[in-house]
Amino acid sequence: MSGPAVRLGTKAESLDRLAPLLTTARVLPRASFTLREWRASRARLLDEVLARPWAAGPLIVRSSAVTEDTAAGSQAGRFRSLPGRRGRAAVAAAVDAVLASYDAERPDDQVLLQPELTGVRLSGVAHSHDPSSGAPYTVVNWSESGRTEAVTGGAEDGLWISYCAEGTPPDEVRHPLVAAVRALLAEIARLTGEARLDVEFAVSADGELVLLQARPLACAAPPPAAAAHRAAVTAAADAVDRAGRAGPPLPGTRPLFGVMPDWNPAEMIGLRPRPLALSLYRLLITDSVWARARHRYGYRDLRGTPLLVDFAGLPYVDVRASVASFLPADLPVPLAGRLAGHWLGLLAASPELHDKIESRIVLSAHGLRTRERIDALASAGFGAEDRALLRASLHRLTDRLVGGTLWEADLARIGSPDAAREPAAHADGCAADRPGCCGAALAARLAACAEGGTLPFAALARAAFIATEFLDDLVAEGALSPGDEAAFVGGIGLVAGELRHDFHVLEREAFLKRYGHLRPGTYDILSPRYDEAPERYFDWAARRPDTGERPVFRPGPALLRAVGRLTAREGFAFGASRLLEFMAAALRGREHGKFAFTSVLSDVLTDVRTLGERHGLDADAMSHVDFPTIAALPADRRAAAGILRDAAARGREAHAVTRALSLPPLVADGRDAWSFVVPQARPTFVTRGRVLAPVADIDAGDPPEGAIALVTSADPGYDWLFARGVAGLVTAFGGANSHMATRALELGVPAVIGAGESLLNRWSQAAALDIDAAAGLVAVVS
Known part of the structure; x- marks a missing residue:
């Protein structure tokens, strides 16, 4: 069997070798030479390049070092490329500047000169595999800005990204550009024998695909077997479709699932959590606590509806349930269903708002500018009576919440999880050698934590969102300046400010006693606590005397009058002082509520690790065991060890599948598991x-x-x-x-x-x- 027709080399060499063979894209004219040649024949090389017909316009002088574009690493963006060069002096200076940007002087390092591509429709970078997982996805990242360096240069606006799994039928590829780039990658793979590729491309003014660069792709992980990955994608797609067929919380709502709406699993446990973290988050928040807290404050009763689903281990919020839960309980069901359906449609049409549904999509409280957003519903077919009903319902809910005592009761409860930190009694026959360190005892402590910790915390988190909305409204209405807003938040005593202050004033032992339970990954057993690795987190030598008083925000008479006029304008029963008190207490309560309940959770994670060690499993193995398995462990030590080992092996295998999967931030149906395009x-x-x-x-x-x-x-x-x-x-x-x-x-x-x-x-x-x-x-x- 003959070898590949093309061997990839430097940037210039690869383009030279591919140019005469490619049928799916073209390569721009080019010239290249080495550092050795440049130093020996500078004038001749300039004459030769500038004599070419394509050199009459602007040129781009590109790096082509021998250390770039190798299988060990691309060095992308490390060395200079200079566009827009015209004339002998400018081109010579650009060649010198590009060569000077290399990390060392190597005689065989090259410089590549090409005509600058103008009138670009779009440009980007494509990989034949996911660079992070090695999974067989065509990953295309592009910009429609017209600048060929928009993606590689770090532009933060106007970017798109697409994933297309190997095995996706051609008619399921979601964008014509992706189909064209996919064909280009496949052709380069056939020509070079390189299975994993990284290319840069552009689409010219006349719609032609232009190859700018081709190199081996350096992946962070070995790729999974193609057949196994295809089976995993199929399973994820089936799971999405099954979840979509489940009955919606309100009539008229479409299936939609997201990683960042509402309780935001992407932020709290990550896109690909291990089984233990995922099960703990469900137990403490998303199975029932989230809905109980919302119902307590007057929202639609979603108790019994889990918020979180997972697709082959990838956690997603059921946005149907989330949106329904933001509607007041006294809103008529037909209107509630129409509103929920409308909001889901808005999100599906603007997926970039998936982390902003509470501020940009739904209406969940009556602030100082809510009338404008309700009036905007007229264009979506909601009549005057519908809008009046919604306004009145949101107004009643907000008036009762801010002026009532529920949030004050929740503030009083946030210290109650402390009792759950004390070891619970052993189950009968438990062979544990540490109090509270068996499955039944750990389950009892987490149940107490959910009742006295995450339940009031979840309620206060809802109150804090409403408080933030009011704070933003006060700035927009001119009652508070942006500086006043920062002073208000900085003066209410949040955890981060207290931690920073206490780090400088408390002795090390006292500081760690108060803050030692914190860990960067709240639900992650592999994330060390502050008191387990204090030197990793804190530089004790950098402490400085801090005797100044912490700021306290004190509203003056003018501010109180301004806020009072606004609350009166909106017809609220509460006044300025009550609103400011609520805002401060809700924001502070949310932070302190999390600080309190995580003390229990952190201790439980420590004891889960101890339980695993007692049965011969380390923390990594225990991270792959879901908590229901731990809670149900039998008293017999040998049987428990066998159950844990089997569960860890299954969990590890399942998580390997999870790590190799990619789904979009918003998922509507099973086809999204195969191919998707999302805006940055x-x-x-x-x-x-x-x-x-x-x-x-x-x-x-x-x-x-x-x-x-x-x-x-x-x-x-x-x-x-x-x-x-x-x-x-x-x-x-x-x-x-x-x-x-x-x-x-x-x-x-x-x-x-x-x-x-x-x-x-x-x-x-x-x-x-x-x-x-x-x-x-x-x-x-x-």
């Missing part, structure tokens, strides 16, 4: 500050001091970052009302919340970022 998420910018600083990949162990901290799932257990003096924060997941957004606002740290995995991965490769939160811009500093 628009992140939330927090504060109006600006910061230019180096990046620190926190999950990779980079030190955060003075850096812009990049974290995937910004659980509040990352509060330690603020004590280390971060200059800025970027998270892949989260929204405007997430814990980390509130903490960043409280402490005045410019932040980009919910940037998405694609941008986070790209930004982590930068030397520095320039975040202009006021302008909503992020610039990459190479």
Whole structure:
């Protein structure tokens, strides 16, 4: 059998070898030479290049080093490429600048010159496999901005990404560009024998696909077997369709599932949680607690409806249930169904709002600007009577909540999980050698935690969202300035501010006694607690005296009058003082409620680890065992060990499948498991500050001091970052009302919340970022 027709080499060599053979795309004219040749024959090379017909227009001088584009790593973006060069002097200077950008002088390093492609319709990067998992997806990331460097240069607007699983029928590919790029990748694979490829491309003004670069793809993991992956995709698609056929909470609502609406599993447990974390989140929040808390505050009764479903281990919120649960209980069912159906349709049409459904899609309370949003429903066919009913219902709910005592009762309950930290009694016959460290005892503690911890916390989280809406309205109405808003949030005593203050004033032992239960991954047994790895999280040598008083926000008479006029205008029974008290207490209560219940959960995770060790399983193995299995362990030690080992093996195998799957942020039916296209998420910018600083990949162990901290799932257990003096924060997941957004606002740290995995991965490769939160811009500093 003959070998491949083309062997990939440097950027220039690969394009030279592919150009005469490609049928699915064209390669621009080009010239290249080595550093050795440039130094020996500079004038001759310039003469030869500039004599070519295509050199009459602007040229791009591109890097083509021997260390680029190899199977070990692409070095993408590391070296310079300079577009728009005209004339001998400009081209020569660009060649010198590109060569000077290389990390070392190698005589065989090359420079590539081509005509600059103008009038570009779109451009992007494509991979034959998912670079993170190695799974056989065609992954295409493109921009319609007309700039060929928009994707590789880190642009944060106008980006699209598509996944298309191997085996997807051609008529199921969701975008014609993806179909064309898929064919290009397949042709290059046939020509080169390279199974895993990474290409850059553009679509010219006349609609022709242009290959800009081809190289081997360096994957972070070995690819799963194609047949096994196809079976996993099939299983995920079937699971989506089964969930969609389940009865909707309200008539007229369509199936829709999301990773970031409502209780946001992407932020709280990640896109691909292990079985233990997923089962704990269900138990403590999404099986029943979420609906009980909402019903308590006057919303539609969804008790008995789980919020979370999973597709082959990928957790998704049932958006039908979520949207229905935001409707007041006294709203007539026909109107409630029509509203829920309308809102689901809005989200399906604007999937980029999947992390903003409470602020941009649904109406769940009556704020100071709600009338405008209700009036806008007229264009969607909701008549005057419908709108009046909705307005009155939301008004009653909000008036009762802010002016009533339910949230005060929940504030009083948030300390009650402390009792659950005490070890419970053993089950009869339990052979545990530590009090409270058997399945039955752990289950009892988590049940107490759910009742006295996550239930009031979930209710206060709803109150905090309403408080945030009022806070935004007060700024929009001019009663509060943006500076007043920051001072208000900073002066109400949130956990992050207290932690940062206490780090400087408390002795180490006292500090860890108070905060030691926190861990960056609240539900993750593999995430060390603060008190298990204090040196990882805190630099004790960097403590400084901090004797200043913490700020307290005290509203003046003018502010109270302004707020009072607004509450009176909207016909609320409560006044300015009550509203400000509610806002402060709800925001503070949500933070302290989470701080309280996580103390129990963290202890339980520690004891789960101890239980596993007693039966010969480490923490990694226990992370693959779901909690119902642990809770039901028999008293017989040998039998329990066998059950745990079998469950860990099954869980590990299932999670391997989960890790290799990709679904879109919003899923409507099983076809989305095979192929999807989504816009790059628009992140939330927090504060109006600006910061230019180096990046620190926190999950990779980079030190955060003075850096812009990049974290995937910004659980509040990352509060330690603020004590280390971060200059800025970027998270892949989260929204405007997430814990980390509130903490960043409280402490005045410019932040980009919910940037998405694609941008986070790209930004982590930068030397520095320039975040202009006021302008909503992020610039990459190479």
